[in-house]
Amino acid sequence: EPEVTQTPSHQVTQMGQEVILRCVPISNHLYFYWYRQILGQKVEFLVSFYNNEISEKSEIFDDQFSVERPDGSNFTLKIRSTKLEDSAMYFCATQSEGMGNEKLFFGSGTQLSVL
Amino acid sequence: AQSVTQPDIHITVSEGASLELRCNYSYGATPYLFWYVQSPGQGLQLLLKYFSGDTLVQGIKGFEAEFKRSQSSFNLRKPSVHWSDAAEYFCAVGAGNSGYALNFGKGTSLLVTP
Numbered sequence: 001e002p003e004v005t006q007t008p009s010h011q012v013t014q015m016g017q018e019v020i021l022r023c024v025p026i027s028n029h030l031y032f033y034w035y036r037q038i039l040g041q042k043v044e045f046l047v048s049f050y051n052n053e054i055s056e057k058s059e060i061f062d063d064q065f066s067v068e069r070p071d072g073s074n075f076t077l078k079i080r081s082t083k084l085e086d087s088a089m090y091f092c093a094t095q096s097e098g099m100g101n102e103k104l105f106f107g108s109g110t111q112l113s114v115l
Numbered sequence: 116a117q118s119v120t121q122p123d124i125h126i127t128v129s130e131g132a133s134l135e136l137r138c139n140y141s142y143g144a145t146p147y148l149f150w151y152v153q154s155p156g157q158g159l160q161l162l163l164k165y166f167s168g169d170t171l172v173q174g175i176k177g178f179e180a181e182f183k184r185s186q187s188s189f190n191l192r193k194p195s196v197h198w199s200d201a202a203e204y205f206c207a208v209g210a211g212n213s214g215y216a217l218n219f220g221k222g223t224s225l226l227v228t229p
Binding site for chain 1: 157
């Protein structure tokens with residue numbers, strides 16, 4: 001089965017530093033998403049991205065967050081100035097079509113620890 | 116607002132026994148409902164989904180779920196659990212204007228004993 005690849009698997013950073021989380025989508029997929037899961041809590045939607053622009057974002061996705069496809073293949077999530085509460089598992093997900101018959105493929109996640 | 120409740124944080128079953136994981140949702144319209152499984156160190160894998168039609172949905176790994184509108188439930192079942200089914204299970208409801216802006220429950224951790 002095709003896979004969504006996320007790098008790094010673990011990222012440790014100091015509070016206030018910028019981090020970039022990377023995702024390699026499945027090659028023919030057009031919709032891209034970031035979710036996060038704080039330890040012990042539920043998985044939360046952050047943002048969806050289609051046709052090189054954000055199509056939807058949650059209230060979590062504030063000005064400290066940004067997404068882009070810098071080279072047309074990788075899909076990145078940038079946190080400009082990390083806070084302690086940004087510590088979480090971040091999941092990338094990709095999809096070949098809009099909601100309907102296609103399913104969402106999740107990566108294995110990047111565990112972000114902000115110290 | 117959409118929400119999902121999984122009442123059981125942990126469930127323990129014996130191998131070979133039947134399993135039912137509960138999920139209740141709150142949603143104004145006909146929901147898009149999903150069950151995902153997460154093994155340690157792995158991503159989320161889709162077990163099954165319900166969009167419309169037959170309310171009994173078959174998924175992978177022998178799982179099924181039944182959509183009951185009157186009870187606002189979408190419980191996951193398996194007739195005979197295998198040790199490899201031990202994992203975290205998440206129920207989710209579709210939300211948002213595009214694609215899969217999913218609203219997840221907090222998950223149920225399944226432990227399978229010999």
